Amino acid sequence: MFESLGFEPDWFGLLGREVLRERRAALIAEACAWSVGLSDRPHHLRLRGRLVATGSTIGDRAATGQALSGEEDGRLELGDARPGSFQDALNAVDADGAVFADRFDREVIEPFVHETCVLAADRARRTRPGQWAELLDDLGEDGAELGDVVRAGEWEQPLRTDAEHLVLAALGTAPLLEVEAEGLPLSLVRAAEATARAAAAPRPEPEPEDLSGALFLALAAVREAGLPAPVPADDAPRLLAALAEQGLEPDEVAAVLPHLDLAPGTADRVAALLAAA
Incomplete structure (x- = not known):
């Protein structure tokens, strides 16, 4: 069909959608895990342009079937949500007035879709070497970093839309509290992983101390004392x-010693005098 129209289909885009469909269950699980804790957040609404706290939590309102989102905020595609549903929660606003759906996209959809595209690229490299080589040539990439290939091909944006549709089709009308309960086990795993990553991350190097002032005084001291060099x-x-x-x-004396013109043993002698003082 495509050949008769004079162009070929975006084979990698189709492959990305195929991999996304295969990972649908994982995507739904991540969405559920992300939702854990939403019900404990204070509920806010924008009324006549002003963000106000309603005095209850999102969970309290969801449990009683009250609407979580308002008419002045949210996304059009998330409108008409069932009160208290996951879709309704996505369209609600936080204490800063930001729609939760924006945070969901940033924290779940975007990284999941990027990972999906990288998996699709790895599959293409293994199973379609000829097409993969042509694709790299078209993009001007060497293929060493699959993430770079994915970004150059710009396949993520349309796949994000597909991922959002999959999530809403599965969870959109489900009560928020049920979605949270489903996601609790995985959320605990993700929290443990985050803690482990934080513990393993190298500590930042301390900022080097600015010795310019102390060194200026030290050099002046050596000069005014008429001390020989070294x-x-x-x-x-x-x-x-x-x-x-x-x-x-x-x-400060200990810090400037390595920067002074000293003969061997002088710095050690000064350090000993400091310790004995």
Whole structure:
């Protein structure tokens, strides 16, 4: 059919949709896990342009069948949701006035679709080497990083729409509290994974201390004391006294020693004098 129209179908886009359909159950599970905790959040509405707290939680309203979203916020495609449903919760706003659906897209849909496209790229590389090579040539990519290929091909945006439709078809009309209950086990797993990643992450290197002021005073002290260069170990007491006269604290003295013109053993002698003081 496509050949008769003079063009070929986007085979990778079709492959991405195929992989997404295969991962539908995983997507629904991630959506349920993400929803855990929504019911505990304070409920807000925008009334006449002003964001107000209603005094109840999202869960309280969902349990009694009250609407969670208002008419002044939300997305058109999420409108007319069943009160208290997952779709209704997505269209509600948080304490900052942001629609929960935006956060859901950012935290669930976007990373899931990116991972799906990477899996599709890996499958294409293994099962369709000829088409894969042509695709890389068209995109100007070497294929070393599949994520780069996916971004260059711009397949994610249409697949995000498909993913959103899959989630809404499965969970849209379901009560929020039921969706949360379904997602609780996986949410605990995800929380544990996040804790493990945080514990394994390398600690940032401390900012290097600015020694410019202390070093300026130290050099002035050496110069004004008439000390030879390099300063010999026997002159360590004179050096320490000169640095102290310039107002340097013991920790500053220790910090500037490596930057001064000292003979071997002088820094150790000064450190010993500091320790004995």
